[in-house]
Amino acid sequence: MAISATRIAKRLSGVLSQSFSTSRAATASQLTVRDALNSALDEEMERDETVFLMGEEVAQYDGAYKISRGLWKKYGDKRVIDTPITESGFAGIAVGAAMGGLRPVCEFMTFNFSMQAIDHVVNSASKTFYMSAGLIHVPIVFRGPNGAAAGVGAQHSQCFASWYSQCPGLKVVSPYSSEDAKGLLKAAIRDPDPVVVLENELLYGTSFDVSDEVLSKDFVLPLGKAVVEREGQHITLVAHSRAVMLALEAATALAGEGVECEVINLRSLRPLDEETIVKSVIKTHNLVTVEQGWPQCGIGSEICARVVESPAYHYLESPVIRVTGVDVPMPYAKSLEIACIPQPHDVIKAVKKVLKIK
């Protein structure tokens, strides 16, 4: 099954405007992920005066990816703060601000740069509530784009889902749709614990259908709950972030061949909604995980391990297969980069192998 190069190019540049979400409720409008995040920030800053945004270029530049467009103009220097290019320092400052009575949203221009500040995310933020036996809480949100983008090379393409979701004390979300983005970011800001929000650059420009409910100022999604994007009875596909789009595309193609895939959008990585996955596998008896990150110790590995340890194991008719990014640093050349990220044909191949069909 050949996938045209143009379709891939369109997808990679994030211009795709077709919605793949099968959201319930009457569709009222279209909303890009960018606008969803922007309105989430705006609404939460309006609602709570202690919420503020800090990061590189978030204020006067309107955000490196324009996520914070218009916020500095509306809220001013006090609440939208441009930082120098010093992640370790400003992440630490954000943690201190959270300890001292504020609710900072600390933006990493991409999560690759969070490695410079990861000590603050893990040691200063996520462990403090526990180490203090619940005396000091750190209501902070670390957000920014995560994972592969388009042609940005190895140092700018890493997926940090595994690293952060491993840490107790943190909550980690990875939105896919605009509904996810808005609801999860708002929930993250309102949450009194440290939350890492792993966005995706290539989804920022993607439009999704959203209901009126999503557009309301109090729309929040529960952390730790996955959503079934598409129901099916033959096999379960579990994905997060951009890989959800990939899984849905594969599901659409497979449906044409009579294979009905159930697609689960994780939304949260920690806590991981094991219940929804197990329930689905018990129904379909087959599981393929889909992610863009590296295979070793990836999200798919965790899902597989959990399913094997659960009652769903006895319902599996085939081993669990993971579809992941290729186990190399991300190359720059276009055809290589495409080959390093799973494509619909990879998912389709995995499904057919698992279901033992040609």
Next chain:
Amino acid sequence: LLRDEIKIKTEMLSKIVRAVVTQSQSNKYSAWSGARSTASLMWTDFWELSMRALAPFMTSVRRGGTVTEATFQTQPYKLHRLDEPPSTTSICSRDDALLFYRQMQIIRRLESASSNLYKEKAIRGFCHLYSGQEAICVGVKAALRSQDSVITAYRDHGWAYVMGCSIVSIMAELTGRTQGVARGKGGSMHMYTKNFYGGNGIVGAQVPVGAGVALANKYLENGGICVALYGDGAANQGQLYEAYNMAKLMSLPAVFICENNGYGMGTSVDRASASTNYYTRGDYVPGIWIDGMDVLSVREAIRYCIDYCTSGKGPLVLEVATYRYHGHSMSDPGTSYRTRDEIQEVRQTRDPIMLFKDHIIGADLVTADELKKIDNEVRKEVDEAVKIAKTDKEIAVQELATDVYLNPVETTIRGTTPFDPYTHRRLSKVANLH
């Protein structure tokens, strides 16, 4: 009684002469010198130490009784990008004299008891002792107001005490028992209370975090400052410079204090830092060097800082020269990189508690008997705390799954196998809930 006074002063002078002569024979001056000739160092030491010992007591001395307050000279400060120093005099009330003495003795005793407990294996892992540095935490706290905050690194027992943790809770935390500050879940390096953000294990990390607390103070307009402490070892960390930069840009009410005790673990300051003038390391951030063995000098310096920072002038970098008697931690004897003579010399001539005692007795603020009484009380209190710390129970094993999150999403936490999950529980009263 006049004879007594002369006796005390003569003793002090002979101690000083002895010390200066001994010191000139050793090569190390650690925190107390720059690159100058031995003769010049000897003279400076003699002068500095004499000034301290013979500091003009401008008191109305009443023989046979005590006065309600006395004025002392503070130790000379060194300034960086500042024109006015902190006050050259400090008025100490009788109550303050008794309080500061008591606090320093408690910390000294507490650390000594911790050392013994560690040797008995009742304390495990890390234990970094503050003995010798007491004047800093007592002096700083004396100037702070209720809206001010403190954050420090792992040499935090003294800070935990002055910020409000009881002796029992500190010792029980060291032994990992229920009555510990963090119910035994934190340990030596992780003690917290209201406006005291630990207790941090990662060298240098507490400094930008402290700048962040100062940001919150400014944002919330609560008039508070944040004092962020670090050692001479941490003073070279990159994140400190990132913090200084942002604190200066945003005019944060942050006071960054380097507790320079001359050694970063086993590495002397000259081997670790290309510039050992830590109070100038903030560059565009003004700085002050303070004699950290004089509690009143520290107090006056912090009063100055509070004035400075709360008038929107931004951050300050302080270097407080001090000394630690113990090694870096309990696993370090502290004698492989410095001589026993050096340690002895400081104990005999510059011990902060001894110096303060001499001051306040000499000024008739207190009597020697009163201080002796305090010594006994302190000993008793700490001994009782040690007893409790040794006999108190550890928290129930199930409590390892408590307070991982303030707002837990899942009710269970995976155990070592999937077969016996723990139940997440919320137990604590949060000190900084917002």
